[in-house]
Amino acid sequence: MSKAESKAPKATEIRAIKGTRDLVAPEVLLFQEVEAQAREVFRRYGFEEIRTPILEPTELFARAVGEETDIVGKEMFTFLDRDERPICLRPEATASVARAYVEHRLWERPGTTKLYYQGPMFRRERPQKGRYRQFSQIGAEVLGSGLPQVDYELLEMLWTLLRACGLGDAELLLNSIGCEADRRRYTEALRAALRPDIERMCADCRRRYERNPLRVLDCKVEADQPIIAALPTMLDYLDEPCRAHFSAVRTMLDEQGLPYRLAPRLVRGLDYYRRTAFEFVHGALGAQNALLGGGRYDGLAQALGAPAQYSEGIGFALGEDRFVIAMQAAGRASPPRGIAAYIAALGPELLPRALRLARELREAGLAVEVGDAQRKLARQLELAARTGARSAVILGPDEVAREEATLRELGTGNQRAVALAALAGELAQPAKAKP
RNA sequence: GUGGGUGUAGCUCAGCUGGUAGAGCGCUGGAUUGUGGCUCCAGUGGCCGAGGGUUCAAAUCCCUCCACCCACCCCA
Numbered sequence: 269m270s271k272a273e274s275k276a277p278k279a280t281e282i283r284a285i286k287g288t289r290d291l292v293a294p295e296v297l298l299f300q301e302v303e304a305q306a307r308e309v310f311r312r313y314g315f316e317e318i319r320t321p322i323l324e325p326t327e328l329f330a331r332a333v334g335e336e337t338d339i340v341g342k343e344m345f346t347f348l349d350r351d352e353r354p355i356c357l358r359p360e361a362t363a364s365v366a367r368a369y370v371e372h373r374l375w376e377r378p379g380t381t382k383l384y385y386q387g388p389m390f391r392r393e394r395p396q397k398g399r400y401r402q403f404s405q406i407g408a409e410v411l412g413s414g415l416p417q418v419d420y421e422l423l424e425m426l427w428t429l430l431r432a433c434g435l436g437d438a439e440l441l442l443n444s445i446g447c448e449a450d451r452r453r454y455t456e457a458l459r460a461a462l463r464p465d466i467e468r469m470c471a472d473c474r475r476r477y478e479r480n481p482l483r484v485l486d487c488k489v490e491a492d493q494p495i496i497a498a499l500p501t502m503l504d505y506l507d508e509p510c511r512a513h514f515s516a517v518r519t520m521l522d523e524q525g526l527p528y529r530l531a532p533r534l535v536r537g538l539d540y541y542r543r544t545a546f547e548f549v550h551g552a553l554g555a556q557n558a559l560l561g562g563g564r565y566d567g568l569a570q571a572l573g574a575p576a577q578y579s580e581g582i583g584f585a586l587g588e589d590r591f592v593i594a595m596q597a598a599g600r601a602s603p604p605r606g607i608a609a610y611i612a613a614l615g616p617e618l619l620p621r622a623l624r625l626a627r628e629l630r631e632a633g634l635a636v637e638v639g640d641a642q643r644k645l646a647r648q649l650e651l652a653a654r655t656g657a658r659s660a661v662i663l664g665p666d667e668v669a670r671e672e673a674t675l676r677e678l679g680t681g682n683q684r685a686v687a688l689a690a691l692a693g694e695l696a697q698p699a700k701a702k703p
Numbered sequence: 704g705u706g707g708g709u710g711u712a713g714c715u716c717a718g719c720u721g722g723u724a725g726a727g728c729g730c731u732g733g734a735u736u737g738u739g740g741c742u743c744c745a746g747u748g749g750c751c752g753a754g755g756g757u758u759c760a761a762a763u764c765c766c767u768c769c770a771c772c773c774a775c776c777c778c779a
Contacts, residue, residue, distance in 0.1 A: 283770085338777045342704085360779085389779080395706080396773060405779060472776075483777090537778055547779095558779060587779030614737060649739035664737060678739075 287393075288400025294602035298592045299404065301362050301602075303386055304585075305432045306406050310384045313425045314348035315408050318383040320364035326354035332363035332537030332568060336479075343391040345401075357390035362540070362583055365409045366569050375412050375578035384408035386588075396557035407562075409583035414566055416516035419544045419582055420524075423517075426548065426560065426584065427526055433591070434600045438559055441531035441547045442521075444514035445482075445563070446506045448542070454505040455481050465495045477665040485533040501532040510543055517544060540565040544582065552597030553590055560586040608634040610652035610678075622663050625673070625688060632692040650697040653678050660692065 284290060291299060307317075325499035326346045335338050339359050346356035358364055365383055368374070376383045386406045395401060408425075410418050423440065430438050445451060458481040462469075466477050469484075472594035476483040487496060491543050506514065519527055528546075536545045545563035553559070562584025611628060619641040626636045637657060639648040645662065652660045662674040662683075673691060676683035686694050 286770085391778080391779075394775090395771090396775095399778075403779065407779090410717045533755085540707080555774065556778075561779060585779055590779060612738090646739065649740085653739050660739080662738075666737085674738090676738075683738085 281573055285401070287395040289400065289402075290425060293605075295592060297602040298339060298595055298600065299588055301600075302433055302586075302588055302591050302595070304408065306384070306386070306429055308406060309425060309429045309432060313382070313421065315382040315384040317442055318365060318368060318385050319387070320358075320368055320385065322388065323355050324358050324364055324367070326356045328363050328367055328572075329356065329359060329651065331571065332540055335358065337538055339391060339538065343393050345390045345392055359391045360389055360538075360585060361385050361387070361405065361407055362409060362565065362568075362585070363537075363572075363585070365407075366411070366565075366572050366574075366581065369411050369569055370573045380413045380418070381411040382408070383411070396556070397554045398587070398593055400589055404588035405585045405590060407583060407585040409581060411569060411581045412578045414513075414564075414580035416513050417520065419513075419517045420520035420566065422562075422582060422584065423521065423528075423546065424524065424526060429586075430548065430559075433595055434598045435550060435559070435591075435594055437598070438548045438550045440526075440528040441534050441549060442518070442528045443502065443531050443534040443545045444510060444543050445502060445536065445541060445545050446510045446543060447566075447690050450502075450505050450507055450510055451482075453501070454502050456483070457500050457505060458484065462495075469495060482535045485535055496533075503532055513543055514693070536561065536563050540568040540571075542566045546584075550590075550594045550597075552594045553577070556590060558587070559590055559594055605656040606635055607637050607655060608655040609659050609661050609691075610637045610639060610655065610657035611661045611663060612623060612639045612645060612648035612652065614645060614662070616641050616670060618663055618665070621668055623664065625661070625691070629692055629695065632696070634692065634695055649676075649678075659695065 275280060293409050294325075326344065329340050329344065335341070344356045344359050346354055347444040348478055349355045365385065369383075370382060384407065387403050387404065389405050392401055393399060408420060408422070423442075427440070430436055446454065459477065460478055462481065462484065466474060469477075470487065473484050473487050473492055476487075484492075485496060485499070503514075511588065518528075527675075531547075534547060541563040543564040543566065547561040548559045549557045550559045551557070562582070564580075564582040568581055570576050611626055613621045615620055622638055622641060626638045629636045637652075637655060639651060651661055657678060659678055660676045662676060664674070667673050667685070670685075671688050672685045673688055675681050675686045675691070
């Protein structure tokens with residue numbers, strides 16, 4: 269290459285779009301881990317997977333999540349399709365699941381509908397720790413039952429999942445935000461209680477006072493706290509059915525010994541929530557401390573076209589990106605690569621034999637890596653050790669002449685001659701012994 | 704959308720009051736012929752985020768822009 273060429277201006281590097289990122293090892297292994305644990309736990313609780321489109325009509329979220337919410341109002345990636353219809357990248361999946369529930373009349377199938385999902389969601393917010401414009405959620409929804417026991421079982425399932433992932437030290441915050449009428453009465457009560465003090469509160473609270481007084485409750489400004497502490501609590505405004513429902517859920521949690529903290533100030537941001545609302549928080553997450561949130565949304569399915577008697581629902585969404593941060597903070601290590609054997613052939617003329625051996629071992633179910641046969645043995649062994657292989661299979665002219673290989677355990681350095689035909693069996697042993 | 708912080712080799716960072724760049728790790732090769740994780744040696748690699756200004760001279764001072772991070776709002 270000439271100097272002129274090397275000095276040519278470099279094309280500007282193409283980079284991932286703001287708020288999106290590439291996930292590679294070791295991080296991606298933890299994502300796989302959460303997903304695997306979730307699948308297993310969900311299976312035990314009778315959930316089946318649903319895969320809904322990433323693209324949806326914008327209208328769906330406007331109707332289900334609420335026109336006035338931040339998510340719909342300013343955070344959706346929405347655009348006009350070629351036929352001029354507004355479509356968007358889904359900002360969450362509960363609305364999609366409810367849409368599918370209605371579209372396929374899933375209530376006509378026997379039993380309660382229990383569905384889980386996993387996949388990317390999109391919100392156009394300013395990125396920060398644990399918050400991305402494309403992020404992954406795992407969630408589950410129970411549709412067609414309003415029994416308190418369903419709420420209880422869902423929370424129990426979540427505790428199981430958290431523990432399986434090493435996050436048993438998370439905290440469950442629990443509240444009931446009542447039904448629509450309760451919320452209206454409470455909102456009025458809040459406004460009335462705030463009226464004398466509102467001028468002394470922070471600018472955000474003054475704005476919330478107008479738009480959504482419930483939000484005043486989770487204001488973090490120190491000076492406002494005494495005022496907030498004196499405000500009436502939602503729980504005093506629940507009507508009898510809502511109060512009974514909430515009390516039944518709490519009784520079950522107490523009976524079964526599952527911990528939670530009553531959080532009368534916990535408010536959910538999406539319009540469709542009713543009654544039970546919850547959040548699991550974890551200390552490792554900085555400002556975005558919600559690992560997972562959810563609640564009951566009776567009536568959502570009806571708003572999308574389901575018959576009233578089948579429109580009860582409850583679900584949650586778990587932020588995988590945040591979950592993984594918490595797992596790392598909890599010292600959860602990524603699982604090792606698990607290469608069973610690294611084949612080191614000595615010289616290019618032995619490469620075909622090495623490839624054949626690798627093929628046989630792989631057919632036997634073993635993870636195998638083949639080294640560069642032109643490199644000297646020391647180098648190949650070094651790479652073998654550093655890629656995390658459990659053992660090296662040395663294939664030199666001497667060994668091959670006897671239809672053998674030298675099997676070297678990389679942890680201990682012990683090695684011995686093994687017949688090529690017996691290698692698969694030998695390599696499979698330690699894997700079985702592993703916990 | 705608003706605030707604050709940071710931008711120097713692939714990564715983590717040094718470069719004081721201006722004189723066109725360094726370390727550690729990594730990567731490549733070597734320390735006699737087939738044995739790694741240690742050590743030693745050598746090599747590789749940077750228009751010092753971009754553009755403009757001040758100056759004899761700028762990674763270092765000034766301005767603008769951009770990117771990333773953190774926080775607010777809100778949420779998973």
